[in-house]
Amino acid sequence: MPVDVDRVRQAANAEAVTRIVRAEPVLIDVARAGDVVPGMDAHTILTSGAPLHWPDYTGGQRRAVLFGAVYEGLAPDPSAAEKAIRSGRIRVRSTQQHACIGSVAGVYTASMPVFVVRNENHGNVAFCNLYEGESRHRLNYGSYGEEVIASLHWLEETMAPVLARALRKTGPMPLKPLISRALRLGDELHSRNTAATLLWGRELTPAFLDLAGEGDSSTAAVREVVEFLAHNEYTFLRLSMAAAKAAADAAHGIRYSSVLTGMALNSREFAIRVSGLPDDWFRGAHPRLEGRFFDGFTEDDVEWIGGESCVTETVGLGGFAQACAPTLQAYQGGSAAAMCAANEAMYGITVAEHPDLLMPTLDFRGTPVGIDLFAVLRTGVVPVIDGGLAGRDGGQIGAGVLRPELDCFAGAAEAYLQQYPSAPH
Amino acid sequence: MPVDVDRVRQAANAEAVTRIVRAEPVLIDVARAGDVVPGMDAHTILTSGAPLHWPDYTGGQRRAVLFGAVYEGLAPDPSAAEKAIRSGRIRVRSTQQHACIGSVAGVYTASMPVFVVRNENHGNVAFCNLYEGESRHRLNYGSYGEEVIASLHWLEETMAPVLARALRKTGPMPLKPLISRALRLGDELHSRNTAATLLWGRELTPAFLDLAGEGDSSTAAVREVVEFLAHNEYTFLRLSMAAAKAAADAAHGIRYSSVLTGMALNSREFAIRVSGLPDDWFRGAHPRLEGRFFDGFTEDDVEWIGGESCVTETVGLGGFAQACAPTLQAYQGGSAAAMCAANEAMYGITVAEHPDLLMPTLDFRGTPVGIDLFAVLRTGVVPVIDGGLAGRDGGQIGAGVLRPELDCFAGAAEAYLQQYPSAPH
Structure with a gap:
């Protein structure tokens, strides 16, 4: 008997969309990419999009990957990085081959912190690295220089540890309720994340108060993170992306x-x-x-x-x-x-x-x-x-x-x- | 020469609306009504609306005023309060006669905390007392009992002191920028204040972090206030009302x-x-x-x-x-x-x-x-x-x-x- 493909496809599509809408993305950690992203090692650099052979990456995306290698200390400058990639010493892979999702150029190196989002309904995990801040110049937009390096270091050394410690206090944080509420507050969770960032900051505030009580250096770091969240209303996009990736992968x-x-x-x-x-x-x-x-x-x-x-x-x-x-x-x-x-x-x-x-x-x-x-x-x-x-x-x-x-x-x-x-x- | 009243009125209306839109309401303090509201004394109770003679107040508004007198300790029970009002020992006045603005029954007694909002552009000051929380039962809705009393005491003893101390750290807080932004986040600032409450909480968070570092009892109180703000998204209405009153009075x-x-x-x-x-x-x-x-x-x-x-x-x-x-x-x-x-x-x-x-x-x-x-x-x-x-x-x-x-x-x-x-x- 022939398969009624139309019906089979409808059923398959219903199953796919059910997995998307029933996804329960939960933020469980903020950790070093090299420590948590499957298949990522110290010499791997991830970048956005369907995979290409290295010679086919052009322009700003190519530069962003080379800058990433320099940032990570894998090469002293972009031309040395270029050689290291050609020689195979540095491996360039697509984010999506590693359950990651990239904003613009989407460059990930091993030492960068990532949000770790588990889809509680399906068991899969997705990752997204962190927003560099509202400057026009960011590595994910193909820029590099002192300002970019300082931002990336601050994410590693201040933002990520504070968020990780806060999450240990709050426990795993379900993202769908924040996303759903943010739609009622003027966000669409791609180009506007103002409300979601506010809501997420509010969820974290009790933990920030705890951390602020744990000594002066802790207080200063928490204060910087609170300041960052107040001035960078795109911050939640990376959580929206990780949540979306966790849902899409399940389907x-x-x-x-x-x-x-x-x-x-x-x-x-x-x-x-x-x-x-x-x-x-x-x-x-x-x-x-x-x-x-x-x-x-x-x-x-x-x-x-x-x-x-x-x-x-x-x-x-x-x-x-x-x-x-x-x-x-x-x-x-x-x-x-x-x-x-x-x-x-x-x-x-x-x-x-x-x-x-x-x-x-x-x-x-x-x-x-x-x-x-x-x-x-x-x-x-x-x-x-x-x-x-x-x-x-x-x-x-x-x-x-x-x-x-x-x-x-x-x-x-x-x-x-x-x-x-x-x-x- | 006769006055061209149509033109004069248009000019007068332009001036009135200019004073409304140019108002710059700034939250400068949270203080005891009896200490800051002009003409308010320990035996004054304010209530909403155009002034009435006491016998003309009916139903829930009348009850709310009597409950207010009991809450304030001016009378042991509503019928004693009724007698005290008739005798003139307790004075019932309209909020608006005292630069105050009332939510629903709008009962103010001397010990209740109020937001103090100054219109920087005109120099006038307006007041609004604080939101009792999301319970259906609130004094401003004509309810009374243990739950209502506990909420009002908490506002006096925890919320108001924390807010007042936080404001001393932040300095005077302009409200128009928060109101303007909240309109882009799904509020209309009367029946919806979710975004404004979020934005206001974010403005206060650095001060809360400071306060949390000032000893255990302070930390506990701050934590309660943060919790209240997270669960009571109508909180900002009282600031919206005080800001509006400050603008309207200027005109x-x-x-x-x-x-x-x-x-x-x-x-x-x-x-x-x-x-x-x-x-x-x-x-x-x-x-x-x-x-x-x-x-x-x-x-x-x-x-x-x-x-x-x-x-x-x-x-x-x-x-x-x-x-x-x-x-x-x-x-x-x-x-x-x-x-x-x-x-x-x-x-x-x-x-x-x-x-x-x-x-x-x-x-x-x-x-x-x-x-x-x-x-x-x-x-x-x-x-x-x-x-x-x-x-x-x-x-x-x-x-x-x-x-x-x-x-x-x-x-x-x-x-x-x-x-x-x-x-x-």
């Missing part, structure tokens, strides 16, 4: 499912990952872009240097919840009505409405979740992605809305039909 | 101005105050009500027991900013679209758009501010007021939207035309 590898479990940029391509095609990334052109720019920069200054924060869109956040965050107009352009319309269009390409992520602006409708590859191709509607924009000379130069081209979806569909020959399309 | 008493500088409920009436008619309240029927009720209560259970939190609407917050707070649907009913429409209708009865209070949902339009008595009468559009609802047997039983009747506006217009005979209408 990956379900036979017949055409639900996306990842979207990612590298310097060459936009790529998608599909649950039922677990071994591949499907690659295409970089997205179209509607941006708003800082300081007189223009679209011509944009450079693609990687980015995986669109994992948030994959699980029903970011662009898929932008109706919650009308304030983003000021950051990335658009109007409140256009943002609602863009958000609502996503119901046409998704499998479900999120039972726990409700949008007050849309009368508490659940966010659209579970992007179906075939729905994208059938409708021509592509995912809407909020995101920051990097400049050719390093640094963030603006923010905007990204819309992928259809080519990677077409490639994925072709692979799907080869893998599951009688699948309808 | 009061401008000859020829027909801008409202107060709206208030007592157990008998809804009343308005008009800038150019500084000595009177204009009284009318209680508002119409669209409510959402807790626990099976219905509209029949509602009792009017006073309320002046609608001072927030007078300065362009609350119902006049409800487009910012679609989450309020769950609390007080309506839909996101209806809330935007109700908000936008207020532009038809106001003099200006607030330059500092911007609404992301309405593409950063300023909130409508400066209610013009004559615009209300000309259009028949009445102010929309968000608010909590009290039950006949005490306690909060729901929340809703209030719409005043036109009678008090008609009365005010009549008085205006007597005072300024050639004024157009």
